[in-house]
Amino acid sequence: MIVAFVFGLVAAIVTGLANASMRRLVIAAGVGLLVAYFAFPFYSADGFVSRDTVSPSLFGLTPTDxxxxxVLLAGIAGIAGARLPRRLGGALAAGGAIMTAVLVGTSHLRSPALGRLLPIPGLMEVLTGLALAVVITALGWGSRRLRVPFLIAGLAAGGLAFGFLASNAGHRLFPNAQGYYRLATSVPAAKQQSILDEYNASLDTINAQRNRIGLKPLEPLTSIKALDTGRLPEAASKDGYRMLRPFEQRYGVWVAMLLAGILLGGGAMLAWRPHLHETGDVAGGVLYAAVLLSLAPAFAATEFSFAKLAAGWPFLMKFLDRAWPPLWADPSYGTFGIYPLQEVASQMLITLEIALVGTFLGALFAVPLSFLAARNLTQGNVAMRAVFALTRGFFNLDRGVDTLILALIFVAAVGLGPFAGVLAMAIHSIADLGKLYSESIENVDRGPIEALEAVGASGSNVVRWSILPQVSPLFLGWTLYRFEINFRVSIVLGLVGAGGIGFFIQDKMSSGRYDQMIIAILAIIIVVNIIDFASSWLRSRLV
Amino acid sequence: MIQVSNLSKVFPDGTQALRDVSVSIPDGDFVAVIGLSGAGKSTFLRCLNRLVDPSGGAIEVDGTDVARLRGRSLQRYRRTVGFIFQQFNLVTRLSVLDNVLSGRLGYHPTWRGMLALYTDRDYELARAAIREVGLAGKEDTRVDQLSGGQQQRVAIARAMTQEPELILADEPMASLDPRLSDVILGLLRDYNQKRGVTVLVNIHVLELAKRYAKRVIAFNKGHIVFDGPVAELDGDLETTIYAGSLEAL
Structure with a gap:
């Protein structure tokens, strides 16, 4: 927490010394603080069971505190810094930052308290509709002609989205959206006491259960603050009561501290050197804020943690220990002996062959289709335009489904083995290559086409003698490029049971034979590099 | 004999490129079409082989109105018209011979063309044309290895291989070194004189038109403002032809 603050502070000061715009940083931090204040979870509020746990934002916690x-004022001060005289704006921002740092930085020292959640009905529904309307309107804002239609479409789409979420169908499909945003309010002392009494009254039953499984009995509590996780009575939890636990911090604290650091550094630098501003600071600041604000929840959602990595480090070392030295061959093993290197070689060959066949089949179908998907060849009449739309539509649909997902489906259909992998790869490659091919066709020089039309050649001969010679090296290049990708894909395909080296790795991994698996990994590193090098060398010789 | 009557062309963006153009060109004529850029001379030439579809009027070639031709019959007409482009419009990745042979595509069924099954006569015509434009020995060279002047000569050979009755050349020297103009126009004049093939050349350099053409047709803003022998061109007419050039600048 303090690390985030210091990091933000130092980063801001250093960029300021490098003469970057400080007003931009101040705006970014201001916008970030505003969003964090309203939307980012700060600390946890526990109920009876773990799914009752919520993490209110600072705004949600404000009624209790x-x-x-x-903090909201600090955010506003940061944004206002853009309009105010820069010295004053900077000083104001720095002041807000200190306030934020003190408030947020000491929040974990607060004692636990009982709070009651009050849902704000309709807020998520309105915000979703509003966001949709804003995005659609913004898309058309640049063009004078499209501005009004997009505004109308945006309002209509936003209204529809709101109407849907607020309807019964919306409540059924998105149950969490209803009353998602909740405020934590303080609880009268009498109610606190009654909940505590309820807890103490339930202790007899609880202790009887604990006794049965050999745990020590729990003592009655005198203060609600001592109520631990999971001890809040079920009925109180249902009624929206939660134990606010400031020491169980969520990522909002880190973000706010980082932003406070930036705001302090940026504000102070701006007050000291008011010339540190540029045009486009507002847009730039909002962009910085957007990047940070989307990264922070993403790190939290993916449970990124250095601590976990550090805890797992010994296992990693143990794995390497068991993998090295590789077991190249073990003739003494059982009746037949084990020859992993030989097995790796033949499985690698299968992987390569899956990639070859998959790419070849993909290219075979993609070449004719790509001509139908080239805009410049299909504007003749309505039927041709329909074919164009259909082919492009198929490409886009197909490209959206990854080879690995197709492979899972084909494994179910044609069984485990390389054939499923080949089918999946071919089908995905058709779309990918088809799109690349057709774009090459669209970029051909029109001159030769005109020339061949002028000599009286038929349509197919125009394609054959003016377009094909122009695009064939490009086609070949794209095919090689796709082969490179397909080879790497076919390694992974083995993991879903489509044969090849991936399957070998999975097999050895699950049976704990890391000393055999490491051979496959070494082989992959070598072969992938050889293929990439050979393919890019070949492609550079084309055209 | 080409008989153009009341030819007009309006492009989809509303530009009126040709207005009520009527002209008659006897067989074997060598005509220079002159005028400012944008005057309509390129559109006029492109209408004659239907790379541009006229909006109105008729183009009778030996009694047939080619302005109405479609599909196969249009292809049959086009194979008798050689067209030479300012930008050569060759397939630069193919050899000289392949490019010149493509001039014969209109004479064969589609499948023969697809498989490159040219006849011996096609090869003779192509080689003869390559010799005639002075590129003998370059048959197997890829076109992108040639200079601009050589490329335009390949394009002329391609047109000759069509055994055309009419050759249309749209500013054939405009992308070349001015010194090469005489080579290109000389080739076209020789072809015209030896074979009696009608040639129409768009030229914006008046001096070249005077030197090579028998007859000059001048366009200004889509109208024909002069049509007659070279000798009749004088200063006043030239002023008329190039009227508005300052506006254009």
Whole structure:
């Protein structure tokens, strides 16, 4: 937490010394703080079972702790810094930043408290509709002609989205959206006491159960603050009561501290050197904020943690220990002996062959289809235009489904083995190559086409003698490029049971034979590099 | 004999490129079409082989109105018209011979063309044409290895291989070194004189038109403003032809 603050502070000061715009940083931090204040979880509020746990934002916590509203003021000060005289704006921002740092930085020291969640009905529904409307409107805003139609379409789409989410169907399909945003309010002392009494009354039953499984009995509590996770009575939890636990921090704290650091550094630098501003600071600041604000929840959602990595480090070392030295061959093993290197070689060959056949079949079908998907060849009449739309549509649909997903389906259909992999690869490659091919066709020089039309050649001969010679080296290049990708894909295909080296790896991994698996990994590293090198050398010789 | 009557062309963007153009060109004529850029001379030439579809009027070639031709019959007409482009429009990745042979595509069924099954006569015509434009020995060279002047000569050979009755050349020297103009126009004039093939050349250099053509047709803003022997061109007429050039600048 303090690390985030110091990092933000130092980063801002260093960029400021490098004469980058400080006003931009101040705006970015201001916008970031505003969003974090309203939308980012700060600390956890536990109920009876773990799915009752929610993590309110600072705004959600403000009713229990009105002083937190000062963070909102700091955010506004950051944004206002853009309009105010720069020295004043900078100083104001720095002041807000110190306030934020103190408030957020000490929040974990607060004692646990009972709070009651009050849902704000309709907020998510309105925000979703509003966001859709804003995005669609923004898409058309640049063009004078499209501005009004897009505005109308945006309002209509936003209205529809809101109407849907607010309807019964919306409640059924998105149950969490209803009353998603909740405020934590403080609970009167009398109610706190009654919940505590309820807990103490339930202790007899709880202790009887604990006794049966050999745990120590729990003592009655005198203060609600001591109520631990999972001890809140079920009925109270259902009624929306939660134990606010400030020491169980969520990522919002880190983001706010980082932003406070940036705001302090940026604000102070701006107050000291007011010339540090540029045109386009507002747009740039919003962009910075958007990047940070989308990264922070993403890191939280993916459970990124250095601690976990550090904890797992010994296992990694143990794995390497068991994998090295590789077991190249073990003739003494059982009746027949084990020859992993030989097995790796033949499985690698299968992987390569899957890639070859998959790419070849893909190219075979993609070449004719790509001519139908080339805009410049299909504007003749309505039927041709329909064919164009259909082919392009197929390409886009097909490209959306990854080879690996296709492979899972084909494994179910034609059974385990390389054939499923080949089918999946071929079908995905048709779309990918088809799109690349047709784009090459669209970029051909029109001159030779005109020339061959002028000599009275038929349509197919125009394609054959003016377009094909122009695009064939490009086609070949794209095919090689796709082969490179397909080879790497076919390694992974083995993991879903489509044969080849991936299957070997999975097999050895699950049976714990890391000393055999490592051979396959070494082989992959070598072959992938050889193929990439050979393919790019070949492609550079084309055209 | 080409008889153009009341030819007009309006492009989809509303540009009126040709207005009520009527002209008659006897067989074996060598005509220079002159005028400012944008005057309509390129559109006029392109209408004659239907690379541009006229909006109105008729183009009678030996009694047939080619302005109405479609599909196969249009291809049959086009194979008798050689067209030479300012940008050569060759397939640069193919050899000289392949490019010149493609001039014969209109004479064979589609499948023969697809499989490159040219006849011996096609090869003779192609080789003869390559010799005639002075590129003997370059048959197997890829076109992108040739200079601009050589490329335009390949394009002329391609047109000759069509055994055309009419050759249309749209500013054939405009992308070349000015010194090469005489080579290109000389080739076209020789072809015209030896074979009696009608030649129409768009030229924006008046001096060249005077030197090579028997007859000059001048366009201004889509109209024909002069049509007659070279000798009749004088200063006043030239002023008329190039009227508005300052506006254009």
């Amino acid at each position: 009105p002083v937190l509203a000062l």
